[in-house]
Amino acid sequence: MLCYGCFKSSPIYSYIPSPIISNKNKNLFFKTFPFLSSHKPKFTSSLSCSHSLSQIMDLDNKDQESTSLFDFLSRKAYAPPSWASLLNPIPSHIFSLGHLPTPIHKWNLPNLPASTEVYLKRDDLSGMQMSGNKVRKLEFLMADAVAQGADCIITIGGIQSNHCRATAVAAKYLNLDCYLILRTSKVVVDKDPGLTGNLLVERLVGANVQLISKEEYAQIGSVNLTNDLKDKLVKEGRKPYVIPVGGSNSLGTWGYIEAIREIEQQVQATTGRIKFDDIVVACGSGATIAGLALGSWLGTLKAKVHAFAVCDDPDYFHNFVQDLIDGLKAGVDSHDIVNIQNAKGLGYAINTFEELKFVKRIATATGVVLDPVYSGKAAYGMMNDMAENPKNWEGRKVLFIHTGGLLGLFDKVDQMSSLVENWGRMEVQESVPRKDGTGKMF
Numbered sequence: 001m002l003c004y005g006c007f008k009s010s011p012i013y014s015y016i017p018s019p020i021i022s023n024k025n026k027n028l029f030f031k032t033f034p035f036l037s038s039h040k041p042k043f044t045s046s047l048s049c050s051h052s053l054s055q056i057m058d059l060d061n062k063d064q065e066s067t068s069l070f071d072f073l074s075r076k077a078y079a080p081p082s083w084a085s086l087l088n089p090i091p092s093h094i095f096s097l098g099h100l101p102t103p104i105h106k107w108n109l110p111n112l113p114a115s116t117e118v119y120l121k122r123d124d125l126s127g128m129q130m131s132g133n134k135v136r137k138l139e140f141l142m143a144d145a146v147a148q149g150a151d152c153i154i155t156i157g158g159i160q161s162n163h164c165r166a167t168a169v170a171a172k173y174l175n176l177d178c179y180l181i182l183r184t185s186k187v188v189v190d191k192d193p194g195l196t197g198n199l200l201v202e203r204l205v206g207a208n209v210q211l212i213s214k215e216e217y218a219q220i221g222s223v224n225l226t227n228d229l230k231d232k233l234v235k236e237g238r239k240p241y242v243i244p245v246g247g248s249n250s251l252g253t254w255g256y257i258e259a260i261r262e263i264e265q266q267v268q269a270t271t272g273r274i275k276f277d278d279i280v281v282a283c284g285s286g287a288t289i290a291g292l293a294l295g296s297w298l299g300t301l302k303a304k305v306h307a308f309a310v311c312d313d314p315d316y317f318h319n320f321v322q323d324l325i326d327g328l329k330a331g332v333d334s335h336d337i338v339n340i341q342n343a344k345g346l347g348y349a350i351n352t353f354e355e356l357k358f359v360k361r362i363a364t365a366t367g368v369v370l371d372p373v374y375s376g377k378a379a380y381g382m383m384n385d386m387a388e389n390p391k392n393w394e395g396r397k398v399l400f401i402h403t404g405g406l407l408g409l410f411d412k413v414d415q416m417s418s419l420v421e422n423w424g425r426m427e428v429q430e431s432v433p434r435k436d437g438t439g440k441m442f
Helices: 004-008 011-015 034-044 053-069 134-147 162-173 198-204 214-220 222-235 250-268 287-298 314-326 353-366 375-388 406-419
Strands: 075-077 093-095 104-106 117-122 152-158 177-184 208-213 240-242 278-283 304-309 338-342 397-402
Touching: 093 134, 134 162, 134 250, 134 287, 152 162, 152 222, 162 177, 162 198, 162 406, 177 214, 177 222, 198 208, 198 406, 208 214, 214 222, 222 240, 250 287, 250 314, 278 287, 278 375, 287 304, 287 314, 287 338, 304 314, 304 375, 314 338, 353 375, 353 406, 375 397
Parallel strands: 117 397, 152 177, 152 240, 177 208, 278 304, 278 397, 304 338
Antiparallel strands: 075 093, 104 117
């Protein structure tokens, strides 16, 4: 056997046209470069070194650690999945912002239709400060911002926008200033917005927060508001880059096209034991469902994508998704690749008591905490649809995408307090010995 260090100094290494080959993919490059196949026997037989197997494994582990150590926040050239190579335009670069791949595990939900299995794709675990689906879009959007020479980022959203929080953190990671336009009630638009949930992180990392009332937002629109701020910053000599609501444009769509490739690889690793029939996800701005639907349709997954809209309505999102995929010259009708249902309820970021009770019930039953604005409403809608139309789901394997947003729960504390009353003062029996200094309070 030949370790990587010795292999690199051997004559064979000069044949390799690619600059990055490590122990973890040494068996792969023979497939990538078939003209080297005649040398493969020499790699494991006639070429050898004095390192023991345990030493080689140790060297391999150190090599993988050093490779991954500096991967986070790195800018890399991007190559799309082969099945997406005809889309246009294709991004040239990507920033590594998420902790990917995110895991998939079985989700033991109660009261499922007969023989239905639900699995959970944990995009809520893509990071802490930048967790959720927005990270995947920002990997492409921030690479474009840097390529254009931007020195600051502008984006817009609701007062508890997960996207705005993730953008603020990503910008600071890349040494860019961030300007957030946050939509809130006219009653509090002139007051300090506080430090609840996403606002705490945004303000800690130094984002410039500018408030706009919902009424003004409805009259002016997100595009005009961000362009107005952009014009002001340009006059000050800045170089702003505008990211739309939710990071949802054709470039941001690539985040979940790439996620489909990740899911495909995870499915392949099961060696045929798992094949998903359906993908279920919340829809709040459009690019996540556009990427999932387009990727599933183009790639090998071929799962039916179900989106639960938490704002606007299905017709709006079908039209919006159509614009996104037309922007990539995909040549497909959005109605043919994604089913969109209404899960808005009382309105965006407004919850009924039943919805919040559902979030609590699922957390208690499965240990998975859903956010109340996106995945909570989507899961609530999915479970209701399964109860009303069980035949449509029986025997199917469903992948639910958890898009994060846990910080949004902190804005619902008052509404949820009656659901979490399982506490009390501990009563210690008189027979338990007591002596000052026994318990150390670090």
